[in-house]
């Protein structure tokens with residue numbers, strides 16, 4: 676009985692120590708399903724942390740995503756609402772284009788010199804997405820207040836087809852301002 680109590684205590688304090696030091700700057704982003712009707716249910720989270728050698732790490736944990744490859748990007752505007760284009764409401768359009776502070780106007784993937792918001796595509800299984808991906812060019816200041824967007828279909832990291840070939844916007848979250 677005594678031993679078990681001790682173990683619980685040490686478990687508790689070790690956890691607190693870790694979160695106070697190594698993960699102090701983590702930012703957790705709620706990800707919601709989006710449709711032409713607007714923002715729907717929460718389907719998971721993305722936890723963003725700064726890597727010691729530079730760049731950001733994204734710990735993606737989602738359910739309710741169709742199995743297969745899904746494009747993943749930072750979009751310029753922190754708004755996941757639907758917006759009208761060509762007379763039709765489209766999911767997540769209020770988030771604007773890929774984050775592109777240098778106006779490269781080119782989609783080159785997470786390690787290229789194009790949109791700074793290009794991230795590695797995600798691969799969903801029938802259980803959802805549970806992966807950690809990295810983007811070497813980004814800082815927390817870059818993503819603060821912007822949108823994380825998930826697209827149906829993959830991403831070939833080129834401009835052919837446009838924006839890596841990703842299709843509709845299916846899930847989105849706004850990064851809290853830091």
Ligand SMILES: [Cu+2]
Nearest residue numbers: 747748824826
């Ligand atoms: Cu995108």
